[in-house]
Amino acid sequence: MAEPQDIGAVTMDKIVSLCRRRGFVFPSSEIYGGLGSTFDYGHYGVLAKNNIRERWFQAMVQQRDDVVALDSAIILHPRVWEASGHVEGFTDPLVDCRTCKLRFRADRLEDAQCGRKPSKQPGQGPDCDLTDARKFNLMFETTVGPVQEEGARAFLRPETAQGIFINFKNVLQLARRKPPFGIAQTGKSFRNEITPGNFLFRVREFELMEMEFFVPPAEAEEWYRYWIDERMSWHLAHGLRKSHLRVREHGAEERSHYSSGTSDIEYLYPIGWSELEGIANRGDYDLTRHTEFSTTKLEYVGQEGERYTPYVIEPAVSIERILVAMLVDAYDEEVVAERERTVLRLHPVIAPVKAAILPLIGKDEAMVGKARALFEELRRRHFVEYDDGGAIGRRYRRQDEIGTPFAFTIDEVTLEDDTITVRARDSLAQQRLPIGGAGAWLEDALAKPWKTPKGD
Numbered sequence: 001m002a003e004p005q006d007i008g009a010v011t012m013d014k015i016v017s018l019c020r021r022r023g024f025v026f027p028s029s030e031i032y033g034g035l036g037s038t039f040d041y042g043h044y045g046v047l048a049k050n051n052i053r054e055r056w057f058q059a060m061v062q063q064r065d066d067v068v069a070l071d072s073a074i075i076l077h078p079r080v081w082e083a084s085g086h087v088e089g090f091t092d093p094l095v096d097c098r099t100c101k102l103r104f105r106a107d108r109l110e111d112a113q114c115g116r117k118p119s120k121q122p123g124q125g126p127d128c129d130l131t132d133a134r135k136f137n138l139m140f141e142t143t144v145g146p147v148q149e150e151g152a153r154a155f156l157r158p159e160t161a162q163g164i165f166i167n168f169k170n171v172l173q174l175a176r177r178k179p180p181f182g183i184a185q186t187g188k189s190f191r192n193e194i195t196p197g198n199f200l201f202r203v204r205e206f207e208l209m210e211m212e213f214f215v216p217p218a219e220a221e222e223w224y225r226y227w228i229d230e231r232m233s234w235h236l237a238h239g240l241r242k243s244h245l246r247v248r249e250h251g252a253e254e255r256s257h258y259s260s261g262t263s264d265i266e267y268l269y270p271i272g273w274s275e276l277e278g279i280a281n282r283g284d285y286d287l288t289r290h291t292e293f294s295t296t297k298l299e300y301v302g303q304e305g306e307r308y309t310p311y312v313i314e315p316a317v318s319i320e321r322i323l324v325a326m327l328v329d330a331y332d333e334e335v336v337a338e339r340e341r342t343v344l345r346l347h348p349v350i351a352p353v354k355a356a357i358l359p360l361i362g363k364d365e366a367m368v369g370k371a372r373a374l375f376e377e378l379r380r381r382h383f384v385e386y387d388d389g390g391a392i393g394r395r396y397r398r399q400d401e402i403g404t405p406f407a408f409t410i411d412e413v414t415l416e417d418d419t420i421t422v423r424a425r426d427s428l429a430q431q432r433l434p435i436g437g438a439g440a441w442l443e444d445a446l447a448k449p450w451k452t453p454k455g456d
């Protein structure tokens, strides 16, 4: 077979267009003209997100003795956000342009463009007229209660972490844990970002996956390093290239006031190195503040009467930033045997569909019968797809574009000897195997460690 030829760099536009074309992600509220930077997920987007969440949950909870799960409410008592410092401090500096009426983050002007042609950095065009920077709180406000005027002001959570801190005592007592132990949760979080954009990278509604790990203060630094390594290993094990990942430690001036260490795991997105996941040593700030505001003591008391407020190490990442990184890492356009193909080389455990079952001739009843039977067998355990429409080459290319790692083809030979062809997405290698062994073969193939053929 001819060596595949790589043809072209990955851009965010190509990812957006593939996601749209294949039904991963749609702009939200499209029939009403769209709502900036919010997205709806189609079938394959839902499956890929579920796989990411499931793999995170397996690594962070299921396979550990020291982490338990939680699912707290999205709307919490408003005092939670006073205690956490969000009402006061969860702000970005914002400037308005009196001429073009656009708003920009004062600390990110170099990444922005003014609304007038020729578009320049805001403030640098001849007509630019920027206001002084004002603080803008990123929390979405709502009212709890039937009458708006009398209801209590509340917020949609901008992170899931606070739901964990306020349940610290419940978990400590009821799950019978002692530090070091962690509480993990995933869920929708909301931030009224001033300059959202870059597809799913910065959206106003996203799904966070956070774990708060409570440790004796003297062990905090060690656990902080441990979790940076663990999370880095997770990203590598799920297919992201080593050369596209790095850890960047925040300088003292960049860190939140309560943090004694923060590191970002950065990915080389098409927009440049940017934060994929944050790992912070939050000290005892959160538990101390909630103790103060709620007057409920949030501390650990040991059997011998020793008591202390645990320090917290927090790895926090959104499914959206992982999904974009995985799509960018996986995207390839190449020419094989003079035909162009777009292929998503996703890790098989993340790929939305694990295998396609394709009768070579869609009108051949015997082939269709065998293909449908295999499909019914495999779908009991996995998302697999049956497709009998159109030329086989087109069906393969469609599966390549959604990242399906394997295709089972049922052809004339199958009717004679009950063997089928397996086609591998990455190498395009084909082999024959007995139809009765397809289920076990797939199980085995999905359990194997996978490395992208794109190298490190």
Ligand code: ATP
Pocket (backbone or CB within 6 Å): 191, 193, 200, 201, 202, 203, 204, 206, 208, 275, 276, 277, 278, 316, 317, 318, 320, 321
């Ligand atoms: P940034 O500096 O990019 O605004 P942040 O430092 O405010 O991010 P954190 O509060 O550390 O972000 O959030 C933890 C994680 O949540 C980030 O590492 C990222 O994975 C994710 N995240 C934060 N904001 C968004 C967003 N608007 N859209 C998608 N994911 C987000």
